[in-house]
Amino acid sequence: MKFPKKTLDDLTDLKGKIVxxxxxxxxxxxxxxxxxxxxxxxAAAPTIKRIIELGGIPLLMSHMGRPAGQVxxxxxxAPVVEPLSRLLGCPVKAARDTVGxxxxxxxxxxxxxxxxxxxxxxxxxxxKQNDREFSRELASLGDLYLNDAFGxxxxxxxxxxxxxxxxxxxxxxxxIEAEFEKLTEVRDNPERPLMVLxxxxxxxxxxxxxxxxxxxxxxxxxxxxxxxxxxxxxGNSVGESRVEPDFVDEARDILENRDxxxxxxxxxxxxxxxxxxxxxxxxxTTTTDSIDEGWEGMDIGPKTVEKFCQQLExxxxxxxxxxxxxxxxDERFARGTRKIAEKLAGLEAKVVVGxxxxxxxxxxxxxxxxxYHISTGGGASLQLVxxxxxxxxxxxxxx
Ligand code: ADP
Ligand code: 3PG
Ligand code: MG
Numbered sequence: 199m200k201f202p203k204k205t206l207d208d209l210t211d212l213k214g215k216i217v218x219x220x221x222x223x224x225x226x227x228x229x230x231x232x233x234x235x236x237x238x239x240x241a242a243a244p245t246i247k248r249i250i251e252l253g254g255i256p257l258l259m260s261h262m263g264r265p266a267g268q269v270x271x272x273x274x275x276a277p278v279v280e281p282l283s284r285l286l287g288c289p290v291k292a293a294r295d296t297v298g299x300x301x302x303x304x305x306x307x308x309x310x311x312x313x314x315x316x317x318x319x320x321x322x323x324x325x326k327q328n329d330r331e332f333s334r335e336l337a338s339l340g341d342l343y344l345n346d347a348f349g350x351x352x353x354x355x356x357x358x359x360x361x362x363x364x365x366x367x368x369x370x371x372x373x374i375e376a377e378f379e380k381l382t383e384v385r386d387n388p389e390r391p392l393m394v395l396x397x398x399x400x401x402x403x404x405x406x407x408x409x410x411x412x413x414x415x416x417x418x419x420x421x422x423x424x425x426x427x428x429x430x431x432x433g434n435s436v437g438e439s440r441v442e443p444d445f446v447d448e449a450r451d452i453l454e455n456r457d458x459x460x461x462x463x464x465x466x467x468x469x470x471x472x473x474x475x476x477x478x479x480x481x482x483t484t485t486t487d488s489i490d491e492g493w494e495g496m497d498i499g500p501k502t503v504e505k506f507c508q509q510l511e512x513x514x515x516x517x518x519x520x521x522x523x524x525x526x527x528d529e530r531f532a533r534g535t536r537k538i539a540e541k542l543a544g545l546e547a548k549v550v551v552g553x554x555x556x557x558x559x560x561x562x563x564x565x566x567x568x569x570y571h572i573s574t575g576g577g578a579s580l581q582l583v584x585x586x587x588x589x590x591x592x593x594x595x596x597x
Contacts, residue, residue, distance in 0.1 A: 199382040203594040204369040206245060206344065212254030216305065216314075218340025218365060219249065220357050220590075222349035222574065223260035223278050226558075231277045235558060238349065239282050241574045245346045245371035246286060250311060257305060257314040257340050259296065259357050261350065267323025275318050286313060293317055296325075297335045305339060325356045333360030346371025349554075349575040351590030352582075362593040370594050373574065378591070380571040381582045384550050389514030390416065393547075394461075395506070395538065397422025398520025398555060401445040403580060407519065408452065410584040412459035417513075419464040419506050421498045421522035421534065428453065428465055429487055437489035438474045464509065468499030470523065470531065481530060497523025498534035506538060513547040517583060521559040536563040543568035552579030 221242045226234045233239070249256045263273040276292060283290040292315040293304040301316055308314050316339075319325040324332030333356040337343070343365040345351070350358060351374060362368040384392070392415040396408055401424050411418050420428060426439040431449035456463050471493040473480035483499045498506075510516065518538075525532035542549045543565035551560050552573040560566045573579040582588060 199379065199386055201370060201375040201378045202597055203591060204367060204597055205375050206248055206252075206369060206371055208369060208597075209252065209342075209367070212249060212252040214310065215254045215341040216257050216308070216339070217249050217254045218336065218343050218361070219246070219256050219258050219371070220343075220345045220347045220350070221246075221258050221260050222347035223258075223275060223282075224262050224349065225278065227272075227277055231272070233277055233281050235561075236281050236285070237557065237561075238574050239278060239285055241373050242346050242371070243285050245344070245373060246313060248372070249344070250288065250313070253310065255308050255310060255312065255314065257308075257316065259316040259319055259336070260347065261320040261325070262318045263320070265318060265320050267320070267326070269321045273318055273320075275315055279315065282313070282315075288313060290315055296322055297332070297339070301339060319355070319357050326353075328354055328356050328360045330360060330363075332356045334364050337361045337364035340365060342366065343368040344371055345369075345590055345594060346373045347590065348374045348377040348573070349578055351575070351588040352578040352586070354589040358590045359593045366595070368594050370591070374591070377573055377575060377579070378582070380550060381552070381573065381579055383548065384515060384517045385583050385585060389548060391513055392515045392517070393417045393419070393510060393513040395419050395421070395516065395518040395522075396520050397424065397522040397535070398553065399423040399440065399442070401427060401442045401449070403577060404520065405445060405448055405452075407580050407584055411517070412452070412456075412461045412463060415461045415517075417462050417464060417509055419509065421466055421502065421506070422520050423495075423524075424520070425466050425498075426489075426495055429489075434488045435490065436495065437471070437491050437493040439489055439495035464506065466498045466502040467505060468501040469495040470497040470499050470534070472496050478528075496527070496531040503534055503537045507541040510538075510541055510545060510547070513545060516542060516545070516547050516549045518542070518549065518551045518560075519553040519556050519580060521555055525559045525562065526555065532559070532562065535559045539563035539565040539569075552576070552583065
């Protein structure tokens with residue numbers, strides 16, 4: 199589906215105008231404050247460069263982490279300044295605060311060809327509260343508003359929705375336009391059969407997605423940590439595996455009603471498990487989907503990989519959210535996810551990956567370049583594919 203909102207391409211002359219631009223620079227940092235994955239910076243670069251080409255001055259604003267309304271030194275946006283400046287090939291000036299005197303001083307010093315960056319929006323609790331006064335204050339810093347923060351488009355925060363009450367035009371950037379168009383392909387007219395791979399954890403976010411795709415897709419394959427909650431719901435032993443007890447009932451409900459759904463639900467048939475008494479040394483593969491006491495499920499097993507890969511061969515479209523093992527914990531638990539990524543890379547099917555950890559798992563596997571689309575959004579991509587209207591899109595000017 200074409201993006202139904204105005205974009206940067208609907209603006210012509212931005213000469214000397216300050217474009218208040220919401221980006222999602224919530225990037226992972228290492229212990230010495232280095233950016234470990236700059237995908238989100240790269241993804242926003244085309245929009246920022248285009249603003250400069252049109253004579254505008256990008257004034258960027260983002261959140262970083264969840265500082266809960268106070269200044270947390272480790273969550274300043276300073277670490278992105280240097281990589282961003284290198285990427286854009288122009289100076290990036292950062293303010294020590296999001297609004298107020300230091301922000302104004304920085305903005306006053308901006309020259310055409312330079313980029314301004316406000317401090318972490320979430321140092322102010324008013325951001326998450328979508329506070330009207332704070333929104334007005336943010337809006338007063340720019341001449342018009344642009345949103346290219348796809349990863350945060352599902353949040354109705356001041357910098358995303360509130361600000362548009364006070365600033366116009368309000369348009370989208372190239373990243374959210376591209377994300378919208380690729381993700382709505384999965385949502386509205388996927389090449390059939392549509393197969394959905396769901397792993398990772400956080401059942402609160404993912405159960406609605408499982409239910410949605412059991413209605414919409416031909417096959418839903420579940421792996422990763424959330425499979426153990428399903429195993430528990432089925433009455434299996436799961437040993438020391440990571441389960442989410444609050445969701446066992448809902449998982450059981452899905453299992454008991456699985457015949458009523460259009461889609462087939464596939465669960466792991468074996469697991470790679472870790473002996474929790476062995477100092478992280480001893481691992482083995484189970485022959486069933488049951489896990490003994492003292493052992494923890496860390497990845498899907500080889501039989502499951504084979505079963506899922508066989509299914510995927512006939513897929514027309516694949517949507518994947520959530521890694522199938524604790525790939526980020528130990529290389530030994532990345533095998534299942536990597537094997538699935540390798541399989542997907544060799545398919546004709548359009549493969550769309552959404553989710554923060556999913557995207558890094560796929561990149562780590564080395565097959566990312568061979569897939570159709572890797573979203574920069576986690577929660578936002580999940581909501582979009584299951585038909586929830588994103589607050590950040592809604593408020594932008596219609597085409
Ligand atoms: P995404 O960010 O892509 O939506 P999630 O945040 O839901 O994905 O899940 C990613 C997390 O799930 C990772 O930290 C990974 O280590 C964890 N995980 C996946 N499989 C397992 C498993 N078998 N045991 C423990 N943790 C797992
Ligand atoms: C993300 O990383 O998923 C986005 O930046 C949104 O962050 P949030 O879940 O803290 O709102
Ligand atoms: Mg995650």
